[in-house]
Amino acid sequence: MNVSKNPTAKLKRKISEWRGVLFTAPTVTGLIIILRLTGLLQSLEWAALDQFYRRRPAEAIDDRIVIVGINESDLKRIGKWPISDEILTKLLLKIKAQQPRAIALDLYRDLPVESGHQELVKVFESTPNLIGIEKVVGNESGLAISPSPVLSRLGRVAANDVVLDSDGKIRRGVLFLTPENKNPIPSLGLSLAMIYLQAEGITPQSAENGSLKLGKTVFVPFEASDGSYVGADAGGYQILLNFRGRSGNFPTVSMMDILANRIPADLVRDRASAPLRDRIVLIGPTAASLNDFFYTPYSGGLRDSVQRMTGVEIHAHLTSQILSAAIEGRSLIKTWPDPLEYGWIFLWSCVGAVLSWQLQSWRWTAGSALVAISGLLGGSFLAFLNSWWIPVIPPILSFSSSTVAIVAYIAQIERQDRKTVMNLFGRHVNPQIAEAIWRDRDQFLNDGRLKGQRLTATVLFTDLKDFSTIAENLEPEVLMSWLNEYMEAMSQLVLANGGVVDKFIGDAVMAVFGVPIPSTTEDAIANDAKAAVHCALQMGATLELLNELWKTQGRPIVAMRVGIATGTVVTGSLGSSQRLDYTTIGDSVNVAARLESYDKSIDGGLCRILINEETYQYIHGSFVTKLIASVQLKGREQMTPIYQVLLEC
Known part of the structure; x- marks a missing residue:
């Protein structure tokens, strides 16, 4: 029988020739997926994501949001912390006079502080666009903190809680918190964005599966296994934070400059007379001694080994992300469903196995592997520039493991063949x-x-x-x-x-x-x-x-x-x-x-x-x-x- 004309025989011969690849690719894929599901690759994938954040070009400064920071110089001038109700009242009146669209007080005010409390209460009651904060979820750093009783009674309180990953960095933002036996509490970022969007004629709507829709974007809730996460706490309503860049992406002015009427004329574009008009103003501590700082994807790089971001700026990033998504359609960070990610890992396992099997040379295989991995990293970065977070570490591991396995398999075949030749001759x-x-x-x-x-x-x-x-x-x-x-x-x-x-x-x-x-x-x-x-x-x-x-x-x-x-x-x-x-x-x-x-x-x-x-x-x-x-x-x-x-x- 002529084997070349027998399709079954040809298929069997091909399977025999490629049995190493046919076995290696799915086996390596399965092992990498299991390894990933244990969470052992999570920190490596976060590190790769952080590199993408650092290398992505920073976006333009969002001057819809102005940060009023309480810095070290301000603390020296007032000589105490927390600032008194009297000083806070003066600060709020100065800001209110410029007619901002929303004011956020990222300071805890559950108790009166020295003199001026009654005046502060009056400002709270007469400023409907003022939002206070409370800490809803207690953690290792402290207990839950109640909001200002006045603002709570007026229904103008938001949660300033942040979500930390296990490596201590913030990569997710909170839209709503859902405390046990309580109604959902909006986050500070969402509350400010909703006030701003309402003036733009954008109101919240319900999308498929109960997701929140604002303007041009549906905010799909974060799931426990999105991206590289494994068993993450997806409580409440979270999204992946799409930072605009490193620190300094928002116009910032100090508290004392506000009190002294020294607001720079060019603080925001086209607002020389009233720089804060129609802006969102976030008031919060920026002094290093107050330690309201958090690690982000921009922390830990070669240039920013200790750079941390203030809490008030993190709230500004979340607010900006919501505004840009709703008004301009700026994309949120998106991830693939699990089956597609598993297929991606399998694809690279096949590429590694086939490439090394076809080349059958350490030198050519190593060179091709370098090119392939560079292409994978480059392609993943381009995807991130388009707001897609796709796996990087698992496909690199699957590609490398398959390559090594096939090279070892080839070496074993060569040893067996050499032994056969030597035994025969x-x-x-x-x-x-x-x-x-x-x-x-x-x-x-x-x-x-x-x-x-x-x-x-x-x-x-x-x-x-x-x-x-x-x-x-x-x-x-x-x-x-x-x-x-x-x-x-x-x-x-x-x-x-x-x-x-x-x-x-x-x-x-x-x-x-x-x-x-x-x-x-x-x-x-x-x-x-x-x-x-x-x-x-x-x-x-x-x-x-x-x-x-x-x-x-x-x-x-x-x-x-x-x-x-x-x-x-x-x-x-x-x-x-x-x-x-x-x-x-x-x-x-x-x-x-x-x-x-x-x-x-x-x-x-x-x-x-x-x-x-x-x-x-x-x-x-x-x-x-x-x-x-x-x-x-x-x-x-x-x-x-x-x-x-x-x-x-």
Whole structure:
């Protein structure tokens, strides 16, 4: 049956060839996904996300929001903390006079502070666009903190809670908190944005699955497994924070500058006379000593090893994100669903496995891997620039793991193939042939066996005259030593002439010229035949030297017979899985054996060499020969011309 025309056979062959890739890619993918689900990759993926934030170009300053910061200089001027109700009243009146759209007081005011409390209450009651804060959820840094009783009674209180990841950084913003047995409480950022958007004619609407829709954007709630998160606390209504950039993305003025009427004229665009009009004003501490700072994705970089962002600025980023999304359609940070992320990991596992399998070279694989990983990082960063957060670390790990696994698999196959070649050939080929076999091993090997192939080769058989008589008269140890010395010398001559020692049979040697790398031209086949005859002549010369040595040692001296036949043979692995031998079979093998044993009375000196007609045709003109006879050899129907080689021309 022709395998090339059998689709099933072709498929099976392909599966066999690619079984390492077919096994490695899904296995590595499964292991990486399991590793990811344990949360062990979470911190690495956060680190990659942080790098994307740092390298993304900062967006334009959002002058819809102005921060009134209470800095170290302000604290020195007032000489105490918290600031008194009297000073806070003056500050709020100054700001209110400029007609901002919303005012946020990011200061806890659950208790009166010194004098001026009644005046502060009046300001609270007369400023409908003023929002106070409360801390809803207690944590390691403190207990929940109640809001101002006045603002709470007026329903103008928001939560200023922030969500910290396990590495202490803020990457998520809160829209609503849902305390147990209480109504949802909006965050400070959302409350300010809602006041601003209401003036723009944008009101909240309910979208699919109860999501909040504001203007051009639906705010899809954060889920516990979004992005690289594993089992995150998704309580309340959270979104991924899409920071505008590092610190300094909002116009900022100090508290004392407000009180002293020193607001810079160019604080915001087109508002020289009233810089705060129609703006959102966020009042909060910015002094380092007050420690209202948080780590963000911009903390920990090479340039910003200790940079932290103030709490008031984090609220400003959330407010800005909501406004930009609702008014301008600025995209939120989006993530893929889990099945798509798993498919992404599998894709890169396949890329790593296929790439390393196809290249099968450490140098090329390493270079290609560098290019592939660079492309992955670059593509992921471009996706982030378009507000998509896609996995980076898992695909890099799956790609790298598959690459290493396939390289190791290839190395294991090579070790097995080398072992197969060495087991099959051992010392029976010269280094040049062994190197050629190893270089083209894919053509020769098939499942640990050498593939059977039909080719034209020259077979050489040798045998010692009267060996049985000699063996009877020698001690076994002496016989084996003497015979091994002879075999060693003869096999070295075979290798030196480019032949393969097929086997030793008692005192006989079988060698083949033109295998396992087939000779495909007439000239190459002729060279094989000439090499075999030249080898036989060298055997005779070497035997003469051995006889001289053995004679001095008192050991037997012998003569030998050689039969050489050129023709079609079949070569390959023969045997069981426990024991394999490389061998040559075919009619030419039988002819060479018959020529060696033909008419032992024909004199040939120390080394009688008989060849068949085909060998004669290939060596004619290179050696002195004579026709002995044309006979019907045992097992053959046709007559076989027999020639004797006398010497080289």
